Amino acid sequence: MLDALWYHKANMQHVYFVLLFLAALWKGAAPERILATTLAGAMALHLLAHLVLASAMLWRQADLVHLALDSMVFAVVIPVALRANRVYPLWLGAAQIIAMMAHAYRLSLTEINRFAYDMMSMIPSYIQLVALTLGLAWHAARRRRIGDYPSWSSAFAPPAQAGRLPQR
Numbered sequence: 001m002l003d004a005l006w007y008h009k010a011n012m013q014h015v016y017f018v019l020l021f022l023a024a025l026w027k028g029a030a031p032e033r034i035l036a037t038t039l040a041g042a043m044a045l046h047l048l049a050h051l052v053l054a055s056a057m058l059w060r061q062a063d064l065v066h067l068a069l070d071s072m073v074f075a076v077v078i079p080v081a082l083r084a085n086r087v088y089p090l091w092l093g094a095a096q097i098i099a100m101m102a103h104a105y106r107l108s109l110t111e112i113n114r115f116a117y118d119m120m121s122m123i124p125s126y127i128q129l130v131a132l133t134l135g136l137a138w139h140a141a142r143r144r145r146i147g148d149y150p151s152w153s154s155a156f157a158p159p160a161q162a163g164r165l166p167q168r
Contacts, residue, residue, distance in 0.1 A: 085150050
């Protein structure tokens, strides 16, 4: 039983990404949609890369396709995590930082534990699935409880023009 689950874990994860993406489009607001689209897009590009490329593109033993995908996800997740009026995107950002550090770890050392690299690059996607699932559920519950609320924090918004001194 566990062997069968382990054998199909990647396929189950892909199906779950698609279902989560569809749920975010249906029930989510802008942060959920952006994050779900980013993760589902990265998964789709990952599958496409494995179909097109016969073997991994390695440089100094680091997988360049995974590095590129993780960099793309990082470039989207971190700004959303900093601006969203939610806590769970910070979890996605933290997991993505771990994934990025896996590549830095792999590129910076000549001798590396392959298992550590694999775990640092794979486990964050599972953390992100759980975080986005919980975040979507919390968002839906919050919306039912209090109605619509702002998706984005105003903490980084520029001050209003009326209260500003003239520029010289």
